[in-house]
Amino acid sequence: MLREAFEYLTTPCPPLARRYGYLAEAVALGARHRRQRRAWAPHVDACRRFVQEAAERSPPGGRALVAGSGLLIEVPLPLLAERFGEVVLVDMVHTHSARLQARRHANVRLLTLDVTGALGPLDTALSDGSQLPPPSPPDLPGERFAFALSCNLLSQLPLLPLDAIDRKAPDTPEAERERFARSLAHSHRSWLASVAEQATLFTDTESLWMEDGVIQEREDSLWGFDLPHPDRIWDWDIAPAPEEDHRRSLRHRVGAWLNLAIPTGT
Known part of the structure; x- marks a missing residue:
């Protein structure tokens, strides 16, 4: 607990990202x-x-982009830094451990950014009671990227914004919440393909609640957003019992796509 408290107090973070829970997450x-x-x-x-x-x-x-770089747990940063001329790590929060890893490579830089472009407008909308805003992904400086990776981000984009909607606008209809979540996922895929020649993505696609090795419950993680069949699939035992539940374990099914910039069927 002391380590987590120290990290929370000392990690640089934009005020809006802190208020919406990105640092705590x-x-x-x-x-x-x-x-x-x-x-x-x-x-x-x-x-x-x-x-x-x-x-x-x-x-x-050329240039490589990692969106949702996070703690770099899943990202082989030395490999990317060796292969590409520049590697840009994009996230709402860059922890001390991520900053330390980035400093080891002269061609790696950090960019603190909301890739949806929706958080600021959402904060305004929730303050004045206006409609939920559409996503507006940012333009990125410099030449187009050769390679862009979305790192376990697609399913996560709506989570903290939806938590804020539940707190500040609890009467928002469920259909409107779901449309907002799907719009973030759809916009992210389109944005990724627009900024790079190769748009690579991996994300959890299902949440499976397990007991004694048997699936007890399954939930779609992509908010009803359709993607082509993944190039690779694996399971992630993200929360073995009793991490989240005394009896049940949480397993994520992960899908991975080598290049979503290529039109489906080609």
């Missing part, structure tokens, strides 16, 4: 990884192998 994720390092190891290995495979399909040199 980053600190909690790091703590969970330390507790569940062994259970997470197959997932982390699968992520890093997949990112290596995807990056090797992109010509060396």
Whole structure:
């Protein structure tokens, strides 16, 4: 607890990101990884192998973008830094451990950014009671990226904004909440393909609640947003019992796409 408190108090973070829980989420994720390092190891290995495979399909040199770089648990940063001329790590919060890793590579830089472009307008809308805003992903400076990676981000984009909607506008109709969530996912996929020649993505697609090795409950993680069949699939034991539930374990099914910039069917 002392480590988490220190991280929360000392990690640089924009005020809006702090108020909406992004810093607390980053600190909690790091703590969970330390507790569940062994259970997470197959997932982390699968992520890093997949990112290596995807990056090797992109010509060396040029620029690479990692959206949702987070704590860099799943990202083989040395490999990307060696392959590309510049690597830009984009997230709402860059923890001390991520900053330390980035400083080891002269061609890696950090960019603190809301990739949806929706958080500021949402904060205004929730303050004045106006409609939920559409996403407006940011333009990124510099030449187009050769390679862009969305790192376990697609399913997570709506979570903290929806928490804020539940707190500040609890009468928002469920259909409107779901449309807002899907719009963030749809916009993120389109944005990723627009900023890079190769748009690589991995994300959890289902949440599976397990007991004694049997699926008791399953939930869609993508808010009804459709994607083509993934190029790779694996499971992530994110919260073995009793991490979140005394009896049940939480497993995420992860899908990974080598290049979503290529039109479906080609």
